[in-house]
Amino acid sequence: MLSIKIAWRNLFRHRGKSMVIGAILFLGAFLLTLGNSVISGMEKGLDKSVVGGFTGDVILISKEQQDPVVLLNMGGKPVKDILRFDTLRPKLESAGLFKNILPVGKGFALALNEQDGVPGFAFLLGVNFRQWKEMFPESMRIMQGNYPDSTGLLMSTGGLDQLYSTMGIWFQPKGFPIDTALLGKDAKEAYPHLTMQNDIVFMGFNEANSTSDIRLPLDGISKFKALNKIWGHFLFVDIASYRRCMGYFSEADQSASLSATQKSLLASDNDNLDALFGTEPPTPAALGPDQTIIAPKQILTTTLPEEAGAYQLVLTRFLPSVDRSQGLDSLQRFLETSGIPLQAVTWQKASGVVGSMTIIIKIALNVFVFLLFFVAIIIIVNTLSMAAMERTSEIGMMRAVGAQKSFITKMFLLETGFLSVVFGGLGILIGVATVLVVRWWGLTTENDILQLLYGGDTFKPLFGIADLILTVIQLTLVTFLASIYPVRVAKSITPLDAISRD
Amino acid sequence: MNIVEINGLTKDYPLDKTIVHALRGVDLKIAQGSLMSIIGPSGSGKTTLLNMIGCVDKATAGTVKIGGVDISGLSDRQITDLRLHKVGFIFQTFNLIPVLNTLENVEFPLLLMGKLSNAQIRAKAKKLLDAVGLGDYFNHRPGELSGGQRQRVAIARALVTEPSIVLADEPTANLDSVTGASILNLMQSMNKELGTTFIFSTHDPDVLQYARSIVKIHDGRIVEA
Known part of the structure; x- marks a missing residue:
């Protein structure tokens, strides 16, 4: 006192x-x-x-993936595939840690310029749109057009800006007038003389160099509630289109075996191989007695579950009761002990420079x-x-x-x-x-x-x-x-x- | 009975590259209830001697016993405790705590002791302030008092713990002669009434008449006792 x-x-x-x-x-x-x-x-x-808007608590990637920068790895190597996720999901769910599990395909694609200009680049995110909305209900809002149901393409205003900056083309959902409020700075300057397209051709990049071009109509323009510019690097497509673009085939195609005739044809030294590529489709007689023609559409159709196909990332949200850092530790221990060929990374690690x-x-x-x-x-x-x-x-x-x-x-x-x-x-x-x-x-x-x-x-x-x-x-x-x-x-x-x- | 016993006390101070021999083998015994004056010219060592008796300085050699206790082996805590219980100080410049009023200044050592209740402490402090003639100045801060009044507060504070010894270093040096005389009269009467040992230093010959014994010091040595 x-x-x-x-x-x-x-x-x-x-x-x-x-x-x-x-x-x-x-x-x-x-x-x-x-x-x-x-x-x-x-x-x-x-x-x-x-x-809460894009990555979830923890991102799961293939155990074979060495570089953890799997999200914003501009120009980096493709991310290793996660195969047969349909068999991994039940195992992951048994950990009792997750509220949501969302496998996504992620790859680098070239946006071809059909106006003879410079092509654009983007990360394609192959998603199940319904699952994405379930996991990140508040992440974005549709500014124009529609949120795709099962198939389609969704681009954010940030993504549109970036593509316009490189390609000089403004992509617009069909049937909707241009909303000037959505135009970026460069596009606004060019308006109303904008070069406009309703669809876009993507050519995927993969290590096997076996990609294909796909044309996708733009369903809707979205805007992320935050970090619109950063997430604008990603264009959302349905997982089936994504796989097509990136050159993935179905499980049935992977397991197809070659007949003796096919093998002999491939091994042939015949100088007249060009004869095989006529203007007309080859006849069964030309191919041999044990062959039937399979239409390309059928080749790409998979009868297996969607999640049996290839993914690159699995976005996860923990249960509200699970602390993120403790959850990450528990998950890593669980992956190790249960033999699941995945590894867990935080969004900071996955985002590289941004993280x-x-x-x-x-x-x-x-x-x-x-x-x-x-x-x-x-x-x-x-x-x-x-x-x-x-x-x-x-x-x-x-x-x-x-x-x-x-x-x-x-x-x-x-x-x-x-x-x-x-x-x-x-x-x-x-x-x-x-x-x-x-x-x-x-x-x-x-x-x-x-x-x-x-x-x-x-x-x-x-x-x-x-x-x-x-x-x-x-x-x-x-x-x-x-x-x-x-x-x-x-x-x-x-x-x-x-x-x-x- | 001797309250202070000093044997072979020397005190050296380093001053630049030389050593100042402030005390050169002092032997002194001071009986309980004394009213003693230590006199000598400036620099003779009287303040140093008072400091040694007051346990605020350490000897270079020799011993100082207060109430039979050799202070050389005591820790800082023990010495501080000894000062609190056995020694009262009256400084030349009426050192009071500026933020406390008169009553609180007197209460200060008792509050440090923590032995009495607040009511007892207050009563005791009031009684002493009444005794030194400051019954109407309880709530005055030191800054609102004259030099003489402040010195009276210092005397009341020095006496409130009923110490064995009260040390006063030139207590009248900063006072006019009338006020100085009243202070010395007060010390004299307290000495008689309470039996407290008063030791004060001075070089004022008028002050000497109040002392019952005189110790004369010169060049660090007692030349007359």
Whole structure:
């Protein structure tokens, strides 16, 4: 009580120094609040935009896949196939971790320019549209056209912009007029003289160089609720069209065996092989007695379940009760023990540069907070040490009349503590008010990097209970660390120092 | 009974590259209830001697016993505790805690001791302030008091713990002669009433008439006792 009384009154007696330290603590607490809010908002925003909008909690890839960057690996190697997912799904479901499991095909494709211009590039995402909607119901909204049912092509405004920039063609769903609000900057400048198409020809890329061109009409234009530009790199097609484009064949085709005649034909040294490629389809007689002609349509038709075909990624969402990082550990252990030929990666790893960028932004913010921390400590240490030395007579006299060093320590810690509570508390309050104003203001951006910092299109810093606790802990730590040296100075003052000053 | 026993006390201070011999083998015994004055010219070592008796400085050699306890082997905590219980200080510049009022300043050592209830502490502090003539100044801060009044508060604070010894280093140095005399009268009467040992240093010959014993010190040696 005595030390509290002295400490409290000392703050008013040394108003100037109290104000200096208080101002630093205020500013520190204010900036810590903002910093923590930005980090928290970014994490929450990215969680919503990325995990809840595109990737899920964990991405499963083939065990043979060495490079974990499987999402935004522009120009990278194709991702290893996941085969017979129909047999893997029940095993995965038995782990009791998942709310949703969505296998998708992902490959790099060339968008052919039928106007004799430069072709475009895009990642094709082969999905089951119904399953996608089930897993990411809030991720996007249809701006024009229709959400494909079983087959079709869906492009985001971000994707359309990118293709327009390279190809100079604006793709538009058939039967819908151009909505200028959806046009990107370049397309807007060219409007109304836009080169327009309702469908697009894709040529897939794969390691076997066995892809085929497919023409797909554009069903709808979508817009991701966040990170529209980044997710715009992906064009959504139904999984069957995707497989066709990427040169995958059905299980039945893979198991087809060659007859003796076919083998002899392939092994033939006959110079007249060109005769086989006439303008008319070959007759059974030309091929041999044991052959029948199979129409190409039938070759591509699979009688096996959709999930028996090839995929590259499996997007998963954990049950609400499963913590993401613990879930990832459990999943990895489960995959290992159950012999499922898959491996789990986080979206940050899978997204490569984009994922790294978010980590870099987060580190930069944390470094900023740490520097703030450090500078605040240095200034407070300096001011408090000077205050301690200026109070040599007072402290020495207290020691002379019987105050222990612990009393002096308590008095100093209380003084700094009061300042921290009053000014730091005020800093936090003003910081929270600023966060609320910024959230209300709703700053938006189209810039990719800023979108990562914002955790979406809109800057929404967040200050929850956890952030409050974190900020209070940081502030307490600053106060405590800043008090250590001045307390040592004060404790080292002896009664003799006070008497010598007389 | 001797409250202070000093044997072969020397104290050297380093000063730049030289050593100052502040005390050169002092032997002194001070009986309980004494009213002693230590006199000598400036730099003679009287303040150093008072500091040694007050346990605020450490001897280079020799021993200082307070109430039979050799202070050389005590820890900082024990010495601080000894000062709290056995020694009262009256400083030359009326060192009071600026943020506490008169009453709280007097209560300060008792609160540190923590032996009495708040009511008992308050009653005791009030009684002493009444005794030093400051019954109407309980709520005044040191800054609102005159030099003499502040020194009276310091005397009340020094006496409130009922110490064995009260040390006063030139207690009247910063006071006018009338106020100085009243302070010395107060110390004299407290010495008589409470039996507390008062040891004060001075180089003012007028102050000497209040002392019952005088120790004369010169160049760090007691030349007359």
